[in-house]
Every structure is written in C-alpha cells, then in structure tokens.
Amino acid sequence: MILERDCIGYSIDSAIKVDSITVSNFEKIEMLSDCTNYQIHRYNWVDPIKYKEKLISKSTKSVSMIYFKNQLTIFLFGNSESNISYVESRLKRLFSVKFEKVDLYPKIINKLSSNNHKFKVINIQFVRVKDNLEKWVSIDAIGLSKNEFLKIINEENPQTISLYDELNKTYFSVDINSSLSFNDTTTISDIVGVLEYVSSCIS
Template sequence: MRPMERDCTLFKIQNLGNTVTTKKIGLYEEFVCHEKLNSASFLHFSWVDPIKYRDKVIAKDKKMIFFLLFPAQGVICFFSNSESDLFFVTSKLNTEFMMDVKKINIFDSLEKSLKFNSDQFRLVALQVITLFGDIEKATTFSYEDTKKSEFSNILKEGRISHIEYYHKQAKINFSIDCQSSVSFYDTDTFDEIKNVLEGMVEYFEENTK
C-alpha cells in the first residue's frame, strides 16, 4: 500500500523518544505500521468522518493519511496538506502516544538562503507574485537563466510563492510553497519521494542545531 497524495507536510516531534505503533482506537480509528524502512517507518492513520445535513448524520466518509516517521531525527512527514485533517491526526498522536508535534516552517528557512545542501539539491526556479493594481500576477523565473544580480530586483518587486528544487539522487523535481507544503508529481515513485524527504530531514537536522 502506497500513498496517492503528492503533497507533504513536515512536523517536528518535540518530545523525541516517543514512537508510533499499530493501535486500534474504538471502532473506526486505527494507526497501522506497514513497514520499517532503513531510516523511517511507513504508517497510516484512518478514521471515519461523519457527513451531516441539518444536524443529522447522512453518511460516513472514511479518511486515511499516510506518513513517514524518521525516529533518529524526530520528524514526521505527512502525505497531506489539509489543515483540518492534520490537526485531527496530530491530536490523536498526542492523546494515544503522548507525542507532541509542531509544523516545520521549511519555506521561511529556504526563502532566506534559497539553497539546500548542494550535494543533494539544486535550486531550479522561483515563482514570484507581483501586484499590478488590484491584480496579482505569478511569474516563474529559472534560477540558471536569470542573472543573480537580477534576483534582488525581482524579490523587491514581489514575494516568493513557490521554490522548485531538483534532487540529484532521485533525479526528480519538487516544489515547496509558502505554506511549507512539499509537492511532487504524479509520476514520481514512492521510493523517489522517500529519498527526497529523507534528504530534507537530514538537511534541516544539520542546519537547525
């Protein structure tokens, strides 16, 4: 079983040492550990969300979020960017496993330096939002084709909304938006995505000490 969602959100475990195991909670909620990989565990949490109409439950929507848990670095990568779903799952992690987690604002860190570890990542492009009167316009600038001296002027005139990178080992592109959501393409495999996320986790572990 592999996640279909291609948007990821990273969280830092505040109380490092706690972990997640397979656990059934009542009739409709369950944490399941699918497999333990070299540096991470692959899990999911499922639950039933009632659909109401005029205060009456008319249907039940089964939901599921997959995630990678990197215990050595104390980081969880959720395959979702839904704030409500993430809030629900992280609250369950807290109540069931006493695990306190906090979202990692990776976009702000990258926006300041505009670089990753050059051994793994290469900056490809920036999408910048500029305002023309009351109209916002999004423009993508290639990092290689734009002179570095021009970037300062570009950033003065607008704000960065997306940063695109290339991962040298997985050989895929991915982007990070201003909400710190990491997005991959539908053609990217799970192993390729895992390699990118593993590299990101290692990078932030080394650069936030």
C-alpha cells in the same frame, strides 16, 4: 504513488514507537513499512456526515505519514489541511508528544543560499502587483546564478519554488506555507530520499 501529493513537516520532542494500532472502532493506524531509519504509516478514520443532527452518510478519510526516527521528524501527507491537522492532534494525544510545525520554506531558502546543497532551482512563482492588480509571474530559474536567485527572493517574495533533487532525480516544490508537493508519478523511495535530506537540514 500511494501517498498523497502534499505534505507538511513536524518535529517532535521525543521518539515514538508506532505499530499497527486500532485506535477505536472507527480509527486505526496501519503500518506500511518499517525500515532502519524511517517508518511509513497510514492513519485511517471514518468521518460521519450529519444533516440537522442526523447521520446521513460516512466518509472514509486517511493521512499518510513518514517518520524519520533519528531526526525526530514526521511528514504528514493529506488531501486537505484539516485532515492533516486532525491526525496531528490525534497523534499528539495518543503518544503524548509535542508537535511543532517546521518552517520548511525559509530553511530551504537558507540552504539554497549556501553552496552546500544538492537541489537545482527549476522555477520560481510570485505575485507582482501593478496598478492595484495582482498578476502571477512564473520564472524559469534554470541557469540563474546564486546572486540572481537571491535578488528574486529578496525583491519578489516568491509563493512557490520548484526544485530538482539531483541525487534522487526527483522534482518537488515548496510553497510559502512550508508545504511540500510531489508529482503523482514520484515513487515512495524517491520521496523518502528527498525528505530524509530535508530532515537532515532542519534537525
């Protein structure tokens, strides 16, 4: 997979046109794919590393993004939250649009609470406190009824839910901070399929 594993979703207030752009000598946007419904880009930049105000090295960083044109939704893929935040701020300035982080976790929970979805719950992880000690608990959720699932959601405050997209045959997870994670072996087309459906749920 050429995308990073983790992504955060954003809604934007107007459509943007993104091509391959040289932002500066140290920053550029690279077009990877331009399809009817979505575009895939990579934002690359060089981050100077200083010690006592002296430049000692340079670090090349990148964040990938999938932009769904019809839903006005952008998913930023990065190895760190700071990298994603940096690219978010740069895109807002470059294209004069407002970014609003989408609370994917509660929206996906609401979707799972209905009978109208294509996801299968595989695993639920939460923290249980006993005698002032925190213990991570992982529950195999395959075969849980909707009522059993909702009871766990309401009583245990899950941190991470692992899901299986039956249409795209793809595993992924969503955590309480609304970050989506995919396996290293997941193909881009499968990721696009999952995110396109997620976008339709939140738009």
